[in-house]
Amino acid sequence: MTTSLNLRAIVLSLAILFVFLSGWHIAVQSGGGGPAANIDPEYAKLLGQQVTQGKSAMPGPLDVGKTLWGHLANPFYDKGPNDKGLGVQLAYSLGRVLLGYLLAVLVAIPLGFLIGMSPLISKALDPFIQVLKPISPLAWMPLALYTIKDSGISAIFVIFICSVWPMLLNTAFGVSAVRKEWLNVARTLEVGPVRRAFTIILPAAAPTILTGMRISIGIAWLVIVAAEMLVGGTGIGYFVWNEWNNLSITNVIVAIFVIGVMGMVLDQTLARFQRAVTYPD
Amino acid sequence: MTTQNDKFVSIEGIARRYPKAGGGTTTVFEDLWFSMRKGEFACIIGHSGCGKTTVLNILNGLDAPDDGAAIVDGKAIEGPSLDRAVIFQGHSLLPWRTVLGNVSYAVAARHRDWPKAKVNAHAMAFIEKVGLKGSELKKPSELSGGMKQRVGIARALSIEPKMMLMDEPFSALDALTRGTLQDEVRRICLETGQTAFMITHDVDEAIYLADRIVLMTNGPNAMIAEIVENPLPRDRKRTEVHHHPGYYAIRNHLIDFLVVRSKTFKDAVPDGYDRRHPPVVRPGADTTPEPAGRAAA
């Protein structure tokens, strides 16, 4: 029953993909002449030959596919600051995200444990968390650039600050919601507080903590693109912005696609960990 | 030495109070006295909320009395101890660990210096004892209610405690499973000479398992109305208990208490009632085979 459902879902997915791609293809082919005809000649010159030749500036799926293939064939070349392979740019972004995220894990999980275990600390820190949490991570950017004076590290800081909150709050909640009876089991067995934290609280709260980590990695990946557009230099966000300035919409679409796939990979990796620590009740 | 064994467990004038919502305090119970011999099986019965779990938690060290002291083996209880194993209501197994993982967690806590293989072998021995061999790699979620409770029993026994404390261990089980587990717990306690203290709501369970049954009046300000000695022979069988001539006397006595006297006892405390030495009764031990009722009191 489930296999046939999966099979039907795959068929339907492929059908939707096909309809989307052919719709895109047809729209680009036919809609070409119209807008280009009454465009300002100055602007048309800027837009380059595609438009002046009466073809649509909007690339079709075949163009994008061809460009994507070109990037995939040679992802890691480096020809100066404005011409790096897509793989190189992606690696920069991934590096920043993982570094900022890892720092956030190192801060959020121990602090979340503390908040979850101590009502006093929980109450004392609550107002700070409530105020800091809703701040858009990008709002920190000028302050980070001013104090850190390094655009790369500033981007890492922004990733850190945006991924810390979901992990912190989920860890605190998971730890405070550990069932009393499990803690009592450890207490009646004279298990000390440190061992108790690792053998009872951590496994009991792990699914909730992983949920927070999964939300965080998603947010971090959303934010890195915007952050790199601001700070420039390297990264997939900078690549998008740079290609927009080059008016290479094809490359922009390729980058959008790659960002989506990478985000999915990150999310699924965390989902796998989450499944590994989830226990049936 | 005999006095130590006579008073292996001694509850001496304990009280437990909680702050009331609107101010003031509620006294769950106060000046409660009770003692147990080594190797004795005691059950405590009383209505919901009278403070049975509170007494049990004071005995296992998770809770502390506001007044008085609880003493086990000559030492005042100052916190949880591996010498007193607890079988919790609703099993409270760790769901992320297997059966073996749950039992070996307790064994490893008892014997911190043992290598893993020794810990597992010891745990397996107790898993076998409760009849769960072959299920040791299952998670609690894959077990039936009775099997889960068996794991709880194995976990408690595996630390080879001096005393077992059980809080309604079988109340969530069907009658058939409950019967089997009662047999097992009784057999194991007799074999290993365990001192056991069990909370139950089931009068028949108390009659089958207990040497003495503590009757607790309704709360707040609950008191021990009396201590009922079980007239049934020690080598009783669960399936034959109800044929014993003393059975209906003790059963009716317990039910009378739960239905009527648990409420009324406090309003008409018998003359000469002494909190330190609550009356000890032995219904059915005298000549009357049928309802001895409250004659004994």
Ligand SMILES: Nc1ncnc2c1ncn2[C@@H]1O[C@H](COP(=O)(O)OP(=O)(O)OP(=O)(O)O)[C@@H](O)[C@H]1O
């Ligand atoms: N943390 C607490 N705060 C306030 N009152 C409490 C607290 N814990 C227990 N009590 C009160 O103490 C009394 C005794 O509780 P206890 O759990 O010992 O009852 P019990 O005899 O075990 O009942 P049951 O048969 O339902 O398990 C109850 O009236 C309860 O309301």
Ligand SMILES: [Mg+2]
């Ligand atoms: Mg209770």
